[in-house]
Amino acid sequence: QVHIVQSGGGFMQAGESLTIFCVASGTTFSISDIGWYRQAPGRQRELVAAISTTDNTLYADSVKGRFTISRDNAKNTVYLQMDSLKPEDTAVYYCNVGGSYRSNTYYPHISSWGQGTQVTVSS
Numbered sequence: 001q002v003h004i005v006q007s008g009g010g011f012m013q014a015g016e017s018l019t020i021f022c023v024a025s026g027t028t029f030s031i032s033d034i035g036w037y038r039q040a041p042g043r044q045r046e047l048v049a050a051i052s053t054t055d056n057t058l059y060a061d062s063v064k065g066r067f068t069i070s071r072d073n074a075k076n077t078v079y080l081q082m083d084s085l086k087p088e089d090t091a092v093y094y095c096n097v098g099g100s101y102r103s104n105t106y107y108p109h110i111s112s113w114g115q116g117t118q119v120t121v122s123s
Contacts, residue, residue, distance in 0.1 A: 007023075009119050027097060027112070029073055034099070036048045058104060085119075089121050
């Protein structure tokens, strides 16, 4: 069973940068596609970024050019670097491991979610 631990959230000012990450165990991380999602209050969970096993990446239009997803297979870790943060980036961010990256989108694994990390951006 996959165990995912997220870290790195916080309270930020608009324009600042923050990196969040998640560490996965109980899975072959290097052959896992991975996605980052976020959910703001009163809104549906949305895909923010994803990375394939071959390091292909995709981003939501709202974060393109500001966020960067990366992975370190030796550490079973995936990162989401968030630059030029905006108040609308405020949400709980979730890591999903082992879904499917295809057709320029990411389909989450139904049960492999991190516990969530709160990111709050103040103007």
